[in-house]
Amino acid sequence: MKYEEIKAKIDNIVSNPVRPFKSEELKAIVERYHINHLKSKEAFERAKKILPGGVEHNLAFNYPFPLTSKRVFDCYMQTVDDIILTDYLMDGGPIILGHNHPQLTEKVIEVIRESGPCHGITSEYEYLAAEELQKHFPSCEIIRWLQSGTEADMLAIRIARIFTGRKWIIKAGGSYHGWSDQLVYDMHIPGTKRLESYGIPKPVLQYTESIPPNDIEALEELFREKRKVAAVIIEPMGGESGAIPTRLGFNKEVEELCHKSGTLLISDEVVCAFRLHMGGGQAYYGYTPDLSVFGKIVGHGYASAAAIGGRAEVMATVAAGVGGGAKRAYCGGTLAANPLTCAAAYYAMKLVEETGATEKAGKAATRLSIGLNEVFNKYNLPWFSYNFGGTVHFHTSCVFGLDLGDPKQAGQIPQRKEFMEHMGAALIDQELISVAGSRFYTCILHTDKIIDETLQKIDNICQKIE
Numbered sequence: 455m456k457y458e459e460i461k462a463k464i465d466n467i468v469s470n471p472v473r474p475f476k477s478e479e480l481k482a483i484v485e486r487y488h489i490n491h492l493k494s495k496e497a498f499e500r501a502k503k504i505l506p507g508g509v510e511h512n513l514a515f516n517y518p519f520p521l522t523s524k525r526v527f528d529c530y531m532q533t534v535d536d537i538i539l540t541d542y543l544m545d546g547g548p549i550i551l552g553h554n555h556p557q558l559t560e561k562v563i564e565v566i567r568e569s570g571p572c573h574g575i576t577s578e579y580e581y582l583a584a585e586e587l588q589k590h591f592p593s594c595e596i597i598r599w600l601q602s603g604t605e606a607d608m609l610a611i612r613i614a615r616i617f618t619g620r621k622w623i624i625k626a627g628g629s630y631h632g633w634s635d636q637l638v639y640d641m642h643i644p645g646t647k648r649l650e651s652y653g654i655p656k657p658v659l660q661y662t663e664s665i666p667p668n669d670i671e672a673l674e675e676l677f678r679e680k681r682k683v684a685a686v687i688i689e690p691m692g693g694e695s696g697a698i699p700t701r702l703g704f705n706k707e708v709e710e711l712c713h714k715s716g717t718l719l720i721s722d723e724v725v726c727a728f729r730l731h732m733g734g735g736q737a738y739y740g741y742t743p744d745l746s747v748f749g750k751i752v753g754h755g756y757a758s759a760a761a762i763g764g765r766a767e768v769m770a771t772v773a774a775g776v777g778g779g780a781k782r783a784y785c786g787g788t789l790a791a792n793p794l795t796c797a798a799a800y801y802a803m804k805l806v807e808e809t810g811a812t813e814k815a816g817k818a819a820t821r822l823s824i825g826l827n828e829v830f831n832k833y834n835l836p837w838f839s840y841n842f843g844g845t846v847h848f849h850t851s852c853v854f855g856l857d858l859g860d861p862k863q864a865g866q867i868p869q870r871k872e873f874m875e876h877m878g879a880a881l882i883d884q885e886l887i888s889v890a891g892s893r894f895y896t897c898i899l900h901t902d903k904i905i906d907e908t909l910q911k912i913d914n915i916c917q918k919i920e
């Protein structure tokens with residue numbers, strides 16, 4: 455689906471009232487949720503006493519209460535109540551080979567037996583995995599392993615500031631680049647600016663600015679106003695992994711503008727790498743960043759997997775040990791570059807390539823997305839879907855699309871978010887688990903049969919809408 459069509463459909467949804475569930479159907483969904491997930495409910499009650507809010511995972515939305523898993527396998531998740539959910543959460547993106555891919559699991563176990571999880575000096579998997587990553591991301595001449603996407607984004611802006619000697623960082627409204635102090639700004643819904651920046655003193659965000667998504671003129675204007683821009687950071691598919699999609703050509707325009715101005719372009723590939731394209735957003739959209747940031751999928755979900763890569767002269771600022779320059783971008787991390795994660799990354803990247811996982815997950819996603827549109831049309835709903843490779847978005851109440859400059863839309867965040875929670879619960883009712891009731895990630899094990907069964911379940915949900 456073309457950008458203009460997506461934009462028009464989003465505008466149509468947000469300028470009209472939400473199409474809610476029939477009240478008796480919603481009541482029944484919530485009642486069944488309580489009945490079917492008694493052990494999860496008990497687990498939540500216990501967790502509440504020791505974990506903040508009783509849950510530490512936000513992506514599945516957790517309404518009316520979070521579920522507790524017992525086991526995952528293939529493209530399924532089994533809860534403590536022995537409900538088997540078809541999994542489109544995929545841990546928020548990293549799982550593209552399916553859960554517990556046997557070959558990958560065996561390799562990782564071998565490494566644990568030999569090296570344990572972590573021991574504090576270099577293992578060969580560090581450079582093997584870096585070489586493998588570089589093969590697909592030639593813009594990454596030098597690569598450093600880190601522990602999370604958040605950390606890698608945080609380091610990317612520090613490197614950019616040292617390399618350019620400038621301060622300003624510009625991002626697109628709605629984009630997510632982890633939760634470090636300087637990047638918790640204008641997240642999720644464009645225009646929200648400091649709405650989610652509690653606990654972050656204003657001066658920390660003094661040199662962070664955002665532009666409306668896809669607005670190259672606004673970026674040019676900011677470059678004129680704030681001449682000292684160290685870096686522009688982008689989510690290649692657009693904010694929230696493409697929930698607010700990128701206009702074709704935008705990323706290249708940003709690259710050109712950055713490079714004319716001596717500003718670094720940071721490509722946040724945390725979701726795009728291997729899922730959108732083997733070479734990530736930069737290969738898919740055709741641009742060359744100075745720095746690239748990788749997270750979770752680079753280690754196929756194994757813990758502490760993240761990396762930053764880029765031009766050698768830029769990455770020189772981050773050299774550790776004897777190679778460290780005078781103006782060094784300080785970074786560390788006891789668990790970073792551990793043998794377990796680097797081995798997982800190395801074997802996962804090889805397996806993704808060998809199995810054609812990116813293409814297969816993309817095909818499954820396309821089938822799902824086309825099918826979703828057919829079901830939505832059948833029920834005359836304004837909802838719609840599109841996919842970028844193995845990431846499927848389906849917009850229903852479309853909270854991300856709200857225009858906060860429009861007084862009629864600005865107050866609608868709570869009710870539109872609430873509807874997405876209802877959708878999350880309705881999906882669980884159909885034994886499907888999604889990201890935030892609005893996104894499906896696919897893997898190589900989502901077969902045509904599974905996709906078609908999913909579509910029947912979506913049809914069941916649409917029947918419950920007013």
Ligand SMILES: Cc1ncc(COP(=O)(O)O)c(C=O)c1O
Binds near residue numbers: 602603630689
């Ligand atoms: C585009 C993007 N950047 C950064 C992050 C943060 O990564 P992590 O959760 O590993 O800190 C995420 C997480 O979802 C992401 O989607």
